Amino acid sequence: MDNPEIGKSIKVAGIQTNYIDMGEGAPVLMIHGSGPGVTGWANWRLNAPVLSQSLRLIIPDMVGFGYTEPSPTGQYSPELWVNHAIALLDALGIERAHIVGNSFGGALALALASRHPERINRMVLMGSAGLKFNLTWALDKVWGYQPSIEAMKELLEIFAYDRSKVSDDLAELRYRASVRPGIAEQFSDMFPAPRQRWLDALALDEQVVRSIMHDALIIHGREDIVVPVDNAYRLHALLPNSQLHVFGRCGHWTQIERCATFNSLLSNYLVE
DSSP: OOOTTOOEEEEETTEEEEEEEEOSSSEEEEEOOOOTTOOHHHHHTTTHHHHTTTSEEEEEOOTTSTTSOOOTTSOOOHHHHHHHHHHHHHHTTOSOEEEEEETHHHHHHHHHHHHOGGGEEEEEEESOOOSOOOOOHHHHHHHTOOOOHHHHHHHHHHHOSSGGGOOHHHHHHHHHHHTSTTHHHHHHHHSOSSTHHHHHHTOOOHHHHHTOOSOEEEEEETTOSSSOTHHHHHHHHHOTTEEEEEESSOOSOHHHHTHHHHHHHHHHHHHO
């Protein structure tokens, strides 16, 4: 059976990169979060079929994640991921794209808008990191994941406010993804303890965030325990051309827990 997580493959910045390219319209680069075993498709699987009806979606596995090669040096940094994203846009001949970032991906979206403003149109920041805050116990647990089905189920319950979204089948699927050859080792290389330093490395200075003039839609779950909702309010206060949508009774998984509304918000915002 075909694996929907595996799309096209292209070598960019010396890294063999797995990405999905679907739909027609304005290009949108969609960057996943940093959970163990994550892929671009796993992150956006409930959104891509709807959004691709009116937009061209580029959904990569970032360096070290999913079916993209690991860092050639074994070292990871925002610079590596930002350069990888720009190299992918270059290789696909995309001069400007909207960008949608989830959590870790939101921090990369902000970094891209700051360092390469001419390449980015509108931004959507979902459950986004990108500012300094104290490492939460939940994010520490995500980045410190040691593979087992029980540990994966615990993580999925951290992501979702509505525990009914977390099935044994989903936990089994994501666990299997996290123990593919080399994946657990790559993941442990990315965010070794003490982990506050990696969160700080993803953060931009507040003055830098204030200078980002792109239109930005900030989406957050009020009950998010991975990246606190306060981060969204701070981003909204700093980004001059931003709007904020906060879902009640929703955790870190806005795109799954509030899927239909999330898809509608993005379609309206990126197509208008």
